[in-house]
Amino acid sequence: MSDVLIILLGTSMLYVFAASRIEAYIKTLALQGMLLFLLVVIDLHEINWLNIAFLILETLIIKTAVIPLFLLRVIRRNEIDREIDPSVPQFYSLMLASLIFIFGFVVAFWAARVEPGIQPLYFGMSIVLIISSLFFIVTRKRIITHILCYMMLENGIFLLSLSVANEMPMLVNLGVLLDLFVGIFLLVIFFNKIQSMYDGSHIDVLTQLKD
Numbered sequence: 001m002s003d004v005l006i007i008l009l010g011t012s013m014l015y016v017f018a019a020s021r022i023e024a025y026i027k028t029l030a031l032q033g034m035l036l037f038l039l040v041v042i043d044l045h046e047i048n049w050l051n052i053a054f055l056i057l058e059t060l061i062i063k064t065a066v067i068p069l070f071l072l073r074v075i076r077r078n079e080i081d082r083e084i085d086p087s088v089p090q091f092y093s094l095m096l097a098s099l100i101f102i103f104g105f106v107v108a109f110w111a112a113r114v115e116p117g118i119q120p121l122y123f124g125m126s127i128v129l130i131i132s133s134l135f136f137i138v139t140r141k142r143i144i145t146h147i148l149c150y151m152m153l154e155n156g157i158f159l160l161s162l163s164v165a166n167e168m169p170m171l172v173n174l175g176v177l178l179d180l181f182v183g184i185f186l187l188v189i190f191f192n193k194i195q196s197m198y199d200g201s202h203i204d205v206l207t208q209l210k211d
Contacts, residue, residue, distance in 0.1 A: 002042050006125050009035045009159070010101065013132050016152075017097040020082045020090070022075050025148045026068050032155050033063030039122075039162060059158075067151065071144070080144055087139040096135065104128035111163075122163035129156030 012028050012035070019025065037059035075081075086093070108124025133153035137146055 002039055003121060005035050005039050005042070006121050009039075010104075010125050010128060013129060013152075014094075014097055014101075016136070017093050017132070018090070022080050022082065022142065022144060022148075023072065025145065026071050026075070029071075029148055029151055029155075030064050030068035032152065033059055033065075033068070036063065036155060036158060039159075043162060063151075063155070071148065075144055078144075080142065083140055083142050083145055085141060087141070093135075093139070097132065100128055100131050100135070103131070117164070119163045122159055126156050126160035126163055129153070129159060132156075 009032060012031055016025060016028050019028075037055070040055050040059060088096070104124040104127050106124075107127050108120040111118045111123045112120035130153055133149045133156060136149040136152075140146065140149070
């Protein structure tokens with residue numbers, strides 16, 4: 001079952017490469033949160049109700065509902081529809097996506113041979129999510145897209161932690177959630193300030209900033 005969820009998680013990233021609507025990115029982000037929650041529940045070997053409650057809060061409520069709804073409100077209020085003029089055309093992006101996925105499976109195969117304690121499919125797919133998110137940050141111009149890519153990057157790091165341990169310590173969970181909240185809060189404030197001062201929402205307007 002967990003392998004199917006991992007495949008669905010990878011398929012969601014392929015969908016992001018193929019889509020251009022910002023709202024589709026946000027809905028994919030919510031789907032990734034749901035898939036991560038299911039993966040955590042499946043891999044939970046020891047029942048600790050405090051940890052389960054926190055994971056439900058972090059993955060199911062925050063990642064799947066609160067943050068996606070908040071970002072949907074932001075893009076609708078600012079009338080943002082699609083990503084504009086990406087640095088890499090969509091066709092080449094899909095080709096690069098295929099290469100990234102091949103690299104992820106190679107890493108998974110290598111991890112299975114080198115370190116038996118690592119869950120190889122988790123590890124390989126986490127690398128795919130991290131590299132794909134960094135690729136989107138470099139090639140996309142919408143500031144809101146960068147915020148979404150930051151969220152997907154955090155999902156990849158979360159999956160990476162699941163690949164090396166079945167259960168994350170509570171302190172690590174708190175650190176991840178705090179980092180998530182602070183990062184999204186600051187990025188959305190930054191986005192709203194740029195949107196109110198400049199007629200545009202892509203990174204080209206940042207070249208006009210002065211002291």
